[in-house]
Amino acid sequence: MCRPRLILLFALCCFLHSISAQNPCSSLDAGPFLGTKPTLTMRVYEASQTDLEQYPDSDNYKDELRLTGSIGGPAPTGITLEVMNDFRLFDPREVFEFQTEAVTGKNLLKLVKAVDRDGPTDALDDDVNMFTFTLKCSPVANTSIEVYYDVRIQVMDVNDNFPRFVGAPYSATINELTPVGSTILRVSAVDIDSPVTSNVTYSIVPANVDDGSSMFSIDSINGDVTVTAMLDYEALSQGHAYNLELMATDGDVDGPKSAKVTAIVTVTDGDDQGPAFEFEGCFRHKGVCAWPKYTSYASQMKLAEPITVYPVPNKVGQPVSIKARDLDPSMSEVKFSIASTIPPGFESHFSVATSHASGAFYAASVKQETALTVSEGFEIFLKVEETSNHMRHEIAMIYFMGQNKGGSSGSQSTQKTASGTDSQVGDPGKSPISTGGTSEETLALIVVVAILAAFVVCLTIAFFCYISRRRDTKGSKYIHESRQTTGGQRNGISSTQM
Template sequence: MVMDKNDNPPIFSNAPYETTINELTPVGTQLLTVTAVDKDSNLDGNITYSIIRNLGIVNDGGDLFDIDTLQGIVTVRDNLDYESLGDGHKYYVIRVVVMDGGPNTKRSAYTDIKVNITDGNDNGPSYMYTGCLQHKMTCVSPKYTVDVTAITLNQELHFHGFPDVTGNAIRILAKDMDGIPSDVVFSVATTYPSGYDSFFSVETKKVGNYFQAIVKQVKSVELPRDFVILLKAEELSPEKWFAVAEISFVKHMTDNNFQTTISPQLSTAAQTGEKTTQSQTTDEFSETTVALIVVIAVTLTLVLCLSIAMACFVSRRRQYSSDKVPLSSLNGAHENRGYSAQL
């Protein structure tokens, strides 16, 4: 009787494998099925599949995909990211191992699956300027300032980043962060206080890989103190991802690099020499008067209390003096009684 020997390794069918999916492919999606055969019989011919890590290859995808051990079905295990892949390497490589069931000596083989990744619209626009707080190469909560004393009607506003690490005027720039980016358009999302949207115009200009916001004040108006524009950068796509930046209108003080928020009407009054401190002087005078009255009242109260205490003290002294019997009188009485007894 001839006994079968485990002398044949498993062999993949139709290898190598390659497929293409979008980076937004949901977790659990089936990609393809790998198959292998083993010419040995019985346990030696039973085969199982597995995925192993291979850090020696570019863009190893061992952690991102799963495989059914018996059927060889490959599925998405984790979220994919087109942007994290290097230029010219927009794919993952999965190393699949097939092993037979030999009880003593096991034989195996492996093959690689190349999974090409296409870009999906999973990132929105991002503002960019030096000094902004960044996370994953994007500005978080971007903020700009405008000097209200430098505003000219119908002229482009000049911006400074916040924090202002350069000290120079900068442009407001944004771009879509997808690998294949969409165009970006700017607009006024809202103002604070509200109702001032129509007093400003916003144009979008392409500058290299970025888009620039050109903002102008087109109507004369006395802006309220602490005025803010929320500027929206929106990508031109069905998803319409967008990002919002805050533009604060401030007065930049050149001395000591101090800056404070101020309304344009206050700035104009200071330039034309109008009196702007009357209410402040009145308030200071009122506070001084009240303080003086309080001091006088406290002083009078203390004097009154001291006077009452002194009067009580004097009265008690007089009463004590009138009730006390002189010592000489008591001594005289004893002497008289003793003299009478001798008689």
């Protein structure tokens, strides 16, 4: 009973479908269509006017309108189409045309005017990604028949936009002591072809060795720019800034598009350098006086007066002042002091006064404060130290020579000691330091030498005594043996004779 009814129902459906398929304005696709208007869905790609002119027959810009009949054709298959006025924003009649393809007989929807799916701005509100309207279809043979369809034309995206950086131009100011791994900047770019799920990746484009591409890195996903190497303010050229060329690339597989932007990273000076002595003709390393050294003449020293110093090498031919400055642009104050002397232990015999010279430079005035005779070979190690918390410092040496050969007299000079007596300075053959009598070091040395000499004399005497005793012992033994031999011979002769 049920089977014959099912067969009959199936046959009826096939019959009705065949009739509807042959009727103009009927849909070629089966659908529920009960109680609602049938929906016609089509797709075309966005295009510029240039694209439409260059590729008028591209399948990207047309899609099949799946209705029976021939658009604008004669009866009995001819149909007429009319767009209703319930569309939004854009009139589809200005953008699309309906036509029947002569070769295949298919009804087509064709894009005839440029459509920018992504809109004129980065916002989503002005995107044109869908056309919706009502389409009325009537057979030419009977225009009183009206069939209505809901039409949905989806505009497909084309990768026709370059990524756009948000918030450009970019800049950052950082200290040269910024730790490696610190994030200093975040850049962001959007691809308006797919603004919801961004597929933009970031990179740094190396330009030259000084562009900073080796000093920084960028996270390819979130655009974080980080420090990858220790920075050096002094090594940068004028401006003390890196120009990083950053690139954003969209994720299109077939033809990715990229955009570039320059980020300026300005480096400020950090307190990473100590003070330095400065004088004309010094040995320089990276523009700074290295291994600073001065000379002075013992014969020119006067109690309580500044020591006269000459630079090494002496390219100026005259005395110079002892000057130093902090190498950092922050220009911290510096202070001079006596670090040590050679021979050691005479630091307290001298004083150092620090005064501001000019600009960032400070000057040192070294004076002999107590009675002291200085000869050639004496050395003072002068320390200059910045007054910051880092307390970085530099050392210069003042080497004392004997008589100034460039002076007018070759005789030894004298100086007034604290007691008012004259003491000789720079006597040849003397120790570099003399306090008017024999120093404790000299006395100790004499005692040690005397003890060693006495010990050597004792060893020598003992050695000679030992040698002499051995000789006496060997001589006595020889004489005793000789006597025994002679006596035996005599006894033998007597026996024989007997």
